[in-house]
Amino acid sequence: MRESEGGDAHTAVILNPGNFRLPDGYKPESGHRQHQKSFTSTRTALHRGHRIKIKTTYRIEIDDEPLALHTMVLDNGNVHCHGLPNYSFPSAIDLAKSIIDAASLASNEVDEIGDSTGVDHHEADQRGSRDGDKEEDQ
């Protein structure tokens, strides 16, 4: 890591692996940067003494490529994806359309710094949910 010549004193602290600390409760997924392709979220509610539990799994593909960022259903039924972290959509199709629109801002034609670990991040269908429930087909 080169020393900054034009930057200020703060940047000297940046990116020193020895200084970086992971947040409490962060659990790195097994393996190097797993590539999840579907996501399950669970909503619960109580109504007149009865327990309601709704599990929803989304696997969203755009041009046969999976949406790789966590996607979930909020209690109000809206769909939320970390790719557009401040948005929630009335439908998954609306979400996918907005993802397409936003992705147009992230076009890239060259890769000079790409991941050189050699790990195939598209290998195997990594299924799972953040709450540990098994995926259920909807």
Added chain:
Amino acid sequence: MAAIRENILASLQVRDKFLDAMIALDEPNSGVMASDLAQFLQTNNLPLQMSGREQELSSYDLFIFWHVLAMSMPLAVGNAAHSGPIFLPWHRMYLIRLEEMCQEVLEDANFGLPYWDWAADGELPRQNQWRTDLWSSAYLGEARGAVRSGKIGQIQVRLVQNPQTGVLLSVEPRPVIRDSGRSSLAPTLPSEARVAAALDQTIYDRQPWNENAIGHRNELEGWIQGPQLHNRVHVWIGGDMGPGSSPNDPAFFLNHCNVDRIWEEWMGRHGRIYEPGRNRGPQGHRIDSQMVAVIGNALTPEQVLDPSQWYAYN
């Protein structure tokens, strides 16, 4: 003496200093290359991937990297910066570090980041909301399309997160892009009534601590009947304010400064209280949880609950 944070539309001096600081910090002279960030991610076995152009980045770009990195780290609820109690204190810490950098480049230890009182603009007719002075060349530049006028027209976007893959791309430098007032999800800015509702919440946060919680944090973050307040501003501006690399637009900091101001007002009414406390609630969101930082020392919510050593709002 602590800095004073003012409404950007109320002080030409603050406006000019803010814009000058943005330009200065956006010079690609940080000494950090895009490949350095990629290497940092690999060395720490972090879940964020990078690809794209090799180029020297600016100090401002490092704030984009920091924001995307924090968002890429899932916790029991939300991530290391959003969708949970940590949302407000993490962004407070984040703004403090940017403010300190601005003070350095401006050689003004008393400079305070300005805020944008978007709820005031939210009371205007819809068709006028994206035509205020804020979106003129004297302030932030074009509300729609590529920003090419005024000082913000000099800002170059170099790091963009792909919302489909999550990969952080180092791209050919380009202007900031906006699409204000065109989203059907947020055709208007937040209203004063919604701000009042957030201030009336008596609880900072509670179970389930996430986007479904009833409390001040979640009202202010904007998930309740969303998008509202903070989230609504992101969606209303659109363009580069959409993905996780949203700090590319300097409007991000004006938004978050206002969010922080509202939180400060809430604490003025309800006390400097924070939930969850020690040893309770989701890990990474507790009052003594060290927050994710790549610039400056990492702080806890407890350490930023009272910001008077750094700033106060006018």
